Amino acid sequence: MRILVTGGAGFIGSEFVRSLLLASDADSAHQGLGITVLDKLTYAGTIAGLDPVSGHPGYSFVCGDICDADLVEKVMAGHDAVVHFAAESHVDRSIESSGPFVTTNVLGTQVLLDAALRQGVRRFVHVSTDEVYGSIAAGSWSEESPLAPNSPYAASKAGSDLLALAFHRTHGLDVVVTRCSNNYGPYQFPEKVIPLFVTRLLDGEKVPLYGDGHNVREWVHVSDHCRGIRLALRHGRAGEVYHFGGGTELANKELTGLLLEATGQGWDMVERVTDRKGHDARYSLDFGKAVAELGYTPRVEFAEGLANTVAWYRDNRSWWTPLKEGR
Ligand SMILES: NC(=O)c1ccc[n+]([C@@H]2O[C@H](COP(=O)([O-])OP(=O)(O)OC[C@H]3O[C@@H](n4cnc5c(N)ncnc54)[C@H](O)[C@@H]3O)[C@@H](O)[C@H]2O)c1
Numbered sequence: 465m466r467i468l469v470t471g472g473a474g475f476i477g478s479e480f481v482r483s484l485l486l487a488s489d490a491d492s493a494h495q496g497l498g499i500t501v502l503d504k505l506t507y508a509g510t511i512a513g514l515d516p517v518s519g520h521p522g523y524s525f526v527c528g529d530i531c532d533a534d535l536v537e538k539v540m541a542g543h544d545a546v547v548h549f550a551a552e553s554h555v556d557r558s559i560e561s562s563g564p565f566v567t568t569n570v571l572g573t574q575v576l577l578d579a580a581l582r583q584g585v586r587r588f589v590h591v592s593t594d595e596v597y598g599s600i601a602a603g604s605w606s607e608e609s610p611l612a613p614n615s616p617y618a619a620s621k622a623g624s625d626l627l628a629l630a631f632h633r634t635h636g637l638d639v640v641v642t643r644c645s646n647n648y649g650p651y652q653f654p655e656k657v658i659p660l661f662v663t664r665l666l667d668g669e670k671v672p673l674y675g676d677g678h679n680v681r682e683w684v685h686v687s688d689h690c691r692g693i694r695l696a697l698r699h700g701r702a703g704e705v706y707h708f709g710g711g712t713e714l715a716n717k718e719l720t721g722l723l724l725e726a727t728g729q730g731w732d733m734v735e736r737v738t739d740r741k742g743h744d745a746r747y748s749l750d751f752g753k754a755v756a757e758l759g760y761t762p763r764v765e766f767a768e769g770l771a772n773t774v775a776w777y778r779d780n781r782s783w784w785t786p787l788k789e790g791r
Pocket residue numbers: 470471472473474475476477502503504505506507508509510528529530531548549550551552553554568572591592593594621643644645646647648652653
């Protein structure tokens with residue numbers, strides 16, 4: 465099987481590529497697997513995340529923009545499936561400037577869908593987020609919950625989800641949409657809360673906590689998310705949406721306490737800053753459909769996953785120091 469992975473140099477996409485190709489060395493079910501990564505290498509993309517697979521015979525890398533229709537058409541040819549991660553992904557940046565979010569997340573997705581249709585791609589997995597639903601005070605969203613995004617990032621992702629599903633309904637393209645809660649793990653750009661706080665605390669710098677710190681997020685380890693995407697790629701039903709979560713809900717203040725503890729720092733390192741505009745109070749996904757249909761269950765226990773993640777940032781300064789300095 466030949467898979468085109470967009471955004472494969474990013475946090476989740478690189479985990480997906482590493483996990484598939486490194487497993488293929490051991491697993492005969494993956495023999496003959498080929499992965500082409502298409503990534504523009506924006507500030508969020510780092511080729512170093514793909515170093516562990518750079519010598520793998522099934523791996524190739526193309527540096528380019530998913531909005532470039534001619535390039536996408538050429539690169540897409542000969543692939544059986546697309547797993548689409550490429551996106552502008554940071555909410556705060558979308559509040560500062562929403563143009564790149566609409567361009568990459570909406571227009572870029574449309575360019576990929578058009579090419580997939582023309583090239584006869586057999587499966588298109590569109591990777592999306594719980595943020596498309598907005599905010600929920602109690603309970604959890606099902607795949608049928610109405611989309612009510614609040615940030616420009618979430619609105620651009622919701623637009624791309626709807627386009628992907630429309631290509632299934634209108635053209636019969638085999639599309640599966642996945643929506644996931646907040647991911648954590650290695651190789652996450654140090655602007656998102658966990659790597660931002662960990663790298664700052666390791667450098668003895670204060671960390672900015674938004675508002676009262678009561679906003680609740682549900683956390684899933686990136687390896688669990690990627691296993692869910694692999695399951696959706698193989699067993700998901702065309703035209704369906706699947707949720708992947710980790711089941712661990714934490715207020716940002718609680719998360720901050722855990723990160724202070726893990727890095728041996730105290731609350732004097734926390735600076736209260738003005739809340740993010742339109743800050744969603746709580747996200748929560750019901751992922752029962754993925755459990756029942758795909759056999760998905762999150763495996764990484766949060767305390768262990770967080771400890772390993774902090775240890776990874778402690779041990780891999782050479783990866784994140786240049787990114788932090790260039791920010
Ligand atoms: N991080 C999370 O917690 C989370 C949760 C749920 C869903 N998602 C979704 O998963 C996907 C991946 O998220 P991530 O956290 O790995 O993002 P990321 O910002 O770490 O990586 C995005 C990657 O896309 C590439 N890219 C950006 N614009 C491009 C373009 N125009 N053409 C080609 N490549 C481009 C970047 O270079 C980068 O490698 C996104 O679609 C995001 O919406 C993320």
